Amino acid sequence: MRLTILGSGTCIPDATRLPSGYWLEVGEAQIRMDVGPGTVYATTRYPHLDWRAQTHQLLSHFHVDHIGDVATLMFAFKYGRKPTPRGPLTFVGPHGLTQHLERIAAALEPKLFQQEFAVEFLEVADGESHEVAEGVTLRALKVPHTPESLAYRVEEMTTGASLGYTGDTSPDLERLPAFVREVDVLIAECAHEHETSTPHLTIRDVQRLAEEAKPKRLITVHHFFDSTQANVAATLAAELPGVEVQAGHDGLVVEV
Numbered sequence: 001m002r003l004t005i006l007g008s009g010t011c012i013p014d015a016t017r018l019p020s021g022y023w024l025e026v027g028e029a030q031i032r033m034d035v036g037p038g039t040v041y042a043t044t045r046y047p048h049l050d051w052r053a054q055t056h057q058l059l060s061h062f063h064v065d066h067i068g069d070v071a072t073l074m075f076a077f078k079y080g081r082k083p084t085p086r087g088p089l090t091f092v093g094p095h096g097l098t099q100h101l102e103r104i105a106a107a108l109e110p111k112l113f114q115q116e117f118a119v120e121f122l123e124v125a126d127g128e129s130h131e132v133a134e135g136v137t138l139r140a141l142k143v144p145h146t147p148e149s150l151a152y153r154v155e156e157m158t159t160g161a162s163l164g165y166t167g168d169t170s171p172d173l174e175r176l177p178a179f180v181r182e183v184d185v186l187i188a189e190c191a192h193e194h195e196t197s198t199p200h201l202t203i204r205d206v207q208r209l210a211e212e213a214k215p216k217r218l219i220t221v222h223h224f225f226d227s228t229q230a231n232v233a234a235t236l237a238a239e240l241p242g243v244e245v246q247a248g249h250d251g252l253v254v255e256v
């Protein structure tokens with residue numbers, strides 16, 4: 001399994017961080033997790049990625065910094081597809097996914113999802129598990145952010161590699177640590193340096209999550225603050241012995 005971070009940022013414009021976008025090469029699957037504005041074009045920055053080969057589009061929730069490039073992606077396929085046969089593209093997301101995507105199509109282009117290959121919508125519920133490709137399992141967990149928000153866990157059976165993605169969430173020490181327990185890589189949102197009233201995690205919340213979940217490697221993303229200035233990686237590493245910690249950045253490639 002290999003992770004490439006296309007966008008580690010938020011809805012706030014930033015010269016070096018695009019909104020949320022993560023690419024996973026795992027088995028026969030090419031999975032994009034979230035598709036924030038700019039992250040479709042960003043795929044072309046990385047020669048090891050082929051945007052046309054995408055098999056799955058995961059959506060964690062319907063905030064624009066996570067879904068803003070849905071239409072961009074479908075227009076790319078409509079006009080930039082090579083005339084070679086390909087399998088379906090499957091959108092995977094929370095309850096309401098189909099209605100949400102149909103509304104995007106109604107607003108922009110009624111035939112948005114009518115492509116020369118099948119485009120499928122798969123709504124996943126809290127606790128559900130799906131084999132999205134041979135030997136590749138995807139699990140979903142409802143997280144407290146918006147009513148629909150999901151976290152995901154991806155596992156590759158042949159290698160035993162595992163990756164967790166919190167999506168956007170506020171603290172949930174009841175269920176989230178068990179869901180991502182002992183993953184090889186945990187991508188955790190770390191929106192705020194200090195306590196706020198917004199439904200997100202602070203550095204301290206991420207520390208508590210990782211203390212319980214014990215991932216091998218922790219990558220913080222979705223910072224609304226300057227993660228370098230705040231020294232987020234060193235702060236967390238000091239509190240999390242045995243966990244490799246780093247602040248995520250666009251272009252980071254990780255072999256899982």
Ligand SMILES: [Zn+2]
Pocket residue numbers: 061063145168
């Ligand atoms: Zn959000």
Ligand SMILES: [Zn+2]
Pocket residue numbers: 010011020063065066168222
């Ligand atoms: Zn967000």
